[in-house]
Amino acid sequence: MAEITYLEAIRQGLWEEMERDERVFILGEDVGAYGGAFKVTDGFLKRFGESRVIDTPISEAAIVGAAAGAAHMGLRPVAEMQFIDFISCAYDMLTNYVATARYRAGLATPIVVRGPCGGFVRGGPFHSQNPEAAFFHTPGLKIVAPATARDAKGLIKAAIRDDDPVLYLEHKWLYRRIKESLPEGEEILTPIGRARVAREGRDLSIVTYGAMVWKSLEAAEQLDKDGVSVEVLDLRTLLPLDDAAIVATVKKTNKLLIVHEDTRTGGLAGEIAARINEQAFEWLDGPIMRVTAHDVPLPYAPTLEDFVLPQTEDVVKAARWLAAY
Amino acid sequence: MTSRIVPATQPGHPAIPAEVERSQLLEIYYYLRLTRTLEERLTALYRQTKVIGGLFRSLGQEGESVASAYALERGRHRDLLSPLIRNLGSMLVMGATPLQILRQYMAKVEGPTRGRELNIHFNDLELGYVGQISHLGDMIPVMAGITLTFKLRREPRVGLVYIGDGGTSTGTFHEGLNFAAVQRCPLVVIGEYNHWAYSTPPAKQFAVTHLAEKAQGYGIPTVTVDGNDVLAVYAAAKHAVERARRGKGVHFIEVKTYRRKGHAEHDDQHYVPEDELERWAKENDPIDRYAKQLIENEWVEAAELTAMDQRIRDEVDRATDACVDEPLPAPETALGGVYADPADTEKLWFRLL
Ligand SMILES: Cc1ncc(C[n+]2csc(CCOP(=O)(O)OP(=O)(O)O)c2C)c(N)n1
Ligand SMILES: [Mg+2]
Numbered sequence: 001m002a003e004i005t006y007l008e009a010i011r012q013g014l015w016e017e018m019e020r021d022e023r024v025f026i027l028g029e030d031v032g033a034y035g036g037a038f039k040v041t042d043g044f045l046k047r048f049g050e051s052r053v054i055d056t057p058i059s060e061a062a063i064v065g066a067a068a069g070a071a072h073m074g075l076r077p078v079a080e081m082q083f084i085d086f087i088s089c090a091y092d093m094l095t096n097y098v099a100t101a102r103y104r105a106g107l108a109t110p111i112v113v114r115g116p117c118g119g120f121v122r123g124g125p126f127h128s129q130n131p132e133a134a135f136f137h138t139p140g141l142k143i144v145a146p147a148t149a150r151d152a153k154g155l156i157k158a159a160i161r162d163d164d165p166v167l168y169l170e171h172k173w174l175y176r177r178i179k180e181s182l183p184e185g186e187e188i189l190t191p192i193g194r195a196r197v198a199r200e201g202r203d204l205s206i207v208t209y210g211a212m213v214w215k216s217l218e219a220a221e222q223l224d225k226d227g228v229s230v231e232v233l234d235l236r237t238l239l240p241l242d243d244a245a246i247v248a249t250v251k252k253t254n255k256l257l258i259v260h261e262d263t264r265t266g267g268l269a270g271e272i273a274a275r276i277n278e279q280a281f282e283w284l285d286g287p288i289m290r291v292t293a294h295d296v297p298l299p300y301a302p303t304l305e306d307f308v309l310p311q312t313e314d315v316v317k318a319a320r321w322l323a324a325y
Numbered sequence: 326m327t328s329r330i331v332p333a334t335q336p337g338h339p340a341i342p343a344e345v346e347r348s349q350l351l352e353i354y355y356y357l358r359l360t361r362t363l364e365e366r367l368t369a370l371y372r373q374t375k376v377i378g379g380l381f382r383s384l385g386q387e388g389e390s391v392a393s394a395y396a397l398e399r400g401r402h403r404d405l406l407s408p409l410i411r412n413l414g415s416m417l418v419m420g421a422t423p424l425q426i427l428r429q430y431m432a433k434v435e436g437p438t439r440g441r442e443l444n445i446h447f448n449d450l451e452l453g454y455v456g457q458i459s460h461l462g463d464m465i466p467v468m469a470g471i472t473l474t475f476k477l478r479r480e481p482r483v484g485l486v487y488i489g490d491g492g493t494s495t496g497t498f499h500e501g502l503n504f505a506a507v508q509r510c511p512l513v514v515i516g517e518y519n520h521w522a523y524s525t526p527p528a529k530q531f532a533v534t535h536l537a538e539k540a541q542g543y544g545i546p547t548v549t550v551d552g553n554d555v556l557a558v559y560a561a562a563k564h565a566v567e568r569a570r571r572g573k574g575v576h577f578i579e580v581k582t583y584r585r586k587g588h589a590e591h592d593d594q595h596y597v598p599e600d601e602l603e604r605w606a607k608e609n610d611p612i613d614r615y616a617k618q619l620i621e622n623e624w625v626e627a628a629e630l631t632a633m634d635q636r637i638r639d640e641v642d643r644a645t646d647a648c649v650d651e652p653l654p655a656p657e658t659a660l661g662g663v664y665a666d667p668a669d670t671e672k673l674w675f676r677l678l
Contacts, residue, residue: 055524304659310675318675
């Protein structure tokens with residue numbers, strides 16, 4: 001078993017799907033000759049050629065729209081956003097055209113739109129965004145956000161095979177920070193719509209995703225020393241939410257802390273809290289609490305970015321407070 | 326362009342072009358050299374990890390940035406431009422200072438955005454520049470609105486905006502350009518054909534030969550100039566600016582130039598043919614060409630330029646020394662200024678525990 005990074009896992013997943021299915025192709029800015037701004041598609045042009053690895057103009061709306069058209073015709077496009085922040089330029093295509101195609105017109109649009117999201121990298125307001133909430137509100141899209149190398153690989157493969165449009169949010173802070181041994185020769189597929197218990201615990205549940213899975217695990221480790229046993233649920237898929245897994249962990253620990261890197265207002269935590277109120281209210285021994293980013297655009301200076309974003313220390317404090325409730 | 330009759334300083338030496346004074350020739354040189362020296366300093370600071378985010382150089386393109394901005398009327402509440410990451414020179418011309426630039430790149434508390442934004446994303450509406458956001462093309466419609474306001478208020482002011490060869494592929498570029506053309510906004514658009522958009526060459530970006538053809542499609546008059554010929558860019562910009570000021574609407578200037586560094590400092594440019602870089606550096610550096618022109622035509626003395634180079638180095642040294650050890654902004658200041666009212670965003674509950 002070879003140790004691979006989160007980034008390499010995405011690369012492998014893409015590569016295997018390209019090898020497996022000739023309908024799969026990649027399009028995006030600088031994905032070919034350069035191999036992608038973060039080198040996710042490094043070497044793909046050489047292996048698969050210009051007709052399956054397409055360097056596009058700087059036109060996100062056209063990239064997503066063209067992917068949709070090709071998908072209608074039976075291809076399986078994987079569109080890269082150089083930074084996920086630029087997906088806003090394709091918002092109309094995704095929310096109006098792509099998301100509604102099956103429902104209103106019976107058109108299958110099996111596309112994947114992937115790109116680096118997230119902060120902790122001093123990228124400033126336009127290279128650090130977490131756009132999931134903007135799309136979470138749109139029926140017809142699926143959204144996945146892997147935290148581990150295994151899921152990075154398993155979810156890109158599952159997303160490509162899925163018959164619906166999938167936004168694949170890869171966290172750039174994890175790209176080279178996370179390493180994992182993955183078995184060679186075994187096909188890794190992570191089912192879309194299914195969360196994962198990242199750590200078992202008794203006293204309190206943290207429901208989270210993306211980079212915050214790691215910060216939550218770090219917090220759980222610290223709390224363990226104080227005798228607080230924390231369960232961490234890694235959502236993996238954000239849309240559709242895995243209600244069963246969220247309800248199950250709440251029924252087990254009776255306390256819920258939701259942690260996300262995205263800003264608070266209108267973030268996913270609000271929806272998760274509402275669902276627990278509806279489905280497991282009587283199982284709760286305390287209020288459902290949230291640890292999120294502050295409601296401001298993400299600033300550049302390290303002092304400011306660190307303040308705005310939720311940190312391990314915040315999760316520790318919040319969990320300790322809730323455990324004691 | 327009208328020509329002014331000025332005798333050549335010596336037989337065989339052409340006269341200083343009509344549109345510029347000798348002092349202006351020197352001032353243009355000052356901004357060119359200042360841009361390069363300041364960027365070289367930023368590179369050094371980047372390598373020391375003092376510049377925290379990415380660093381984007383304009384090496385080889387300083388000529389078009391400085392010369393185009395120099396055609397504007399400067400001062401408080403006069404003309405206004407919107408630069409891109411490679412138009413540091415244009416901002417210096419409008420009055421941004423090396424100290425501000427250095428502080429901004431190092432995210433210092435005294436910087437123009439107090440650490441909120443990076444590289445040259447900042448404004449001074451009075452001095453006449455409005456900072457871009459990263460999303461390419463967005464500043465074209467914004468500048469259409471700014472110049473529409475000049476027109477509606479009957480102010481004799483002009484706007485200028487830059488767009489890269491890659492940036493002309495965005496929807497906002499096309500929407501903004503068409504809007505400005507229809508409204509006959511007093512707007513000059515500089516299309517920078519620098520042969521690269523990150524790693525993407527023009528042939529993968531558009532199917533026309535010249536960026537100017539795109540603007541022509543919207544009924545906009547265009548001119549394509551050698552972007553590394555400082556005075557040619559200046560003359561073209563001057564013409565376009567005066568035309569816009571006379572109420573003749575949008576003008577598009579395509580400058581042919583070359584991006585000699587990678588997209589940003591991390592980019593090793595492996596996709597660029599090496600001889601191409603060498604050729605542009607050796608034969609077509611805008612500052613070298615300009616200095617040579619000034620000296621060979623005997624418009625200025627070589628010694629004047631050398632003295633100015635030294636003055637600029639000192640100026641950049643002083644600015645660096647003044648701010649390199651300044652503090653970063655205090656964490657909680659991150660919560661201010663999202664809205665006019667309320668002034669501060671709520672601090673979240675877990676920070677009060
Ligand atoms: C809408 C959008 N998509 C993608 C990017 C990422 N990006 C930043 S700069 C760049 C290349 C820009 O090329 P060009 O417009 O030619 O400007 P140059 O870098 O040559 O000055 C890209 C793709 C972006 N900033 N905005
Ligand atoms: Mg370019």
